Amino acid sequence: MLVEILPLLILGFSLGLVHALDADHVMAVSALSNQKPNFIRTLSFSAHWALGHGGVLLVSGLLLFGLGISIPSEFQYVAELSVGFMLIGIGLYTFWQFKEKSISVTHHVHGDIEHSHWHDKKHTDKNIEKSEHVPVMVGCLHGLAGSAPALALIPIASQGNISTVIGYLFVFSSGVMLSMVLFGLGLGSAQKWLSTRFKRVHYWSQRFIALASTVVGFLWLYKAI
Numbered sequence: 717m718l719v720e721i722l723p724l725l726i727l728g729f730s731l732g733l734v735h736a737l738d739a740d741h742v743m744a745v746s747a748l749s750n751q752k753p754n755f756i757r758t759l760s761f762s763a764h765w766a767l768g769h770g771g772v773l774l775v776s777g778l779l780l781f782g783l784g785i786s787i788p789s790e791f792q793y794v795a796e797l798s799v800g801f802m803l804i805g806i807g808l809y810t811f812w813q814f815k816e817k818s819i820s821v822t823h824h825v826h827g828d829i830e831h832s833h834w835h836d837k838k839h840t841d842k843n844i845e846k847s848e849h850v851p852v853m854v855g856c857l858h859g860l861a862g863s864a865p866a867l868a869l870i871p872i873a874s875q876g877n878i879s880t881v882i883g884y885l886f887v888f889s890s891g892v893m894l895s896m897v898l899f900g901l902g903l904g905s906a907q908k909w910l911s912t913r914f915k916r917v918h919y920w921s922q923r924f925i926a927l928a929s930t931v932v933g934f935l936w937l938y939k940a941i
Contacts, residue, residue, distance in 0.1 A: 749904075
C-alpha cells in the first residue's frame with residue numbers, strides 16, 4: 717500500500733514546499749515579524765503560521781472526503797479578500813508603529829576619530845508584542861483561502877481512500893512547515909545580522925517590508941475582485 721501511494725506522498729510534500737513560499741504567505745510572515753525583529757520570534761511566527769495553515773487543510777480534507785462537507789465557495793472568496801485586507805492592515809499598522817519609535821543618529825568625536833550610532837529615542841517596549849495565536853490565525857486564513865487548489869488533486873489520486881487523503885494532507889502540511897521554518901531561519905538570521913552590523917540598512921529594510929506588505933495586499937485584492 718505504501719509503495720503504491722509513495723509517488724503521491726512525494727508529490728504532496730514537494731507541492732507543500734513550494735506552496736509555503738507563495739507571495740502572500742511569505743509577505744504575511746515577514747510583515748508580522750517586522751515590527752520588532754527577533755530571531756526566535758521570527759522562527760516561532762513561521763512555525764505557528766504553518767501549524768494554522770496545516771490544521772485548516774487537514775480539517776477541510778477530513779470534512780470533504782470523510783463526511784462529504786465542503787467549504788462554500790462564497791466563504792473561500794471572503795477568505796481571499798480577507799488575506800488582501802490583512803496584508804494591507806499589517807503594513808499600515810507597522811508604519812504606525814514606526815512613528816511610535818523615533819530613530820536618531822548620534823555623532824561621537826574621540827580626538828581625531830568621529831563615528832555615528834543609530835538608536836531609538838524612545839524605549840520600544842511600548843510596542844505591542846504579538847503572541848503566537850496571531851500567526852496561527854493568519855495561517856488559518858491562508859489555509860481557508862487556498863484550500864480548494866490544495867485539495868483539488870486528492871480525488872484523482874486517492875480513489876476515495878480516506879487514509880490516503882490523510883497521508884497526502886499530512887505530508888503536504890509537513891512540506892509547508894519545513895519550507896516556512898527554513899524561510900523563518902533565513903529571515904531571522906538576516907534580521908539579526910542587519911540589526912547588529914548595518915543598522916541603517918536594517919532601518920530601511922523594515923520600511924520596505926511594511927510597504928511591500930501594503931502593495932501586495934492591494935494587488936491581492938485586485939486579483940481576487
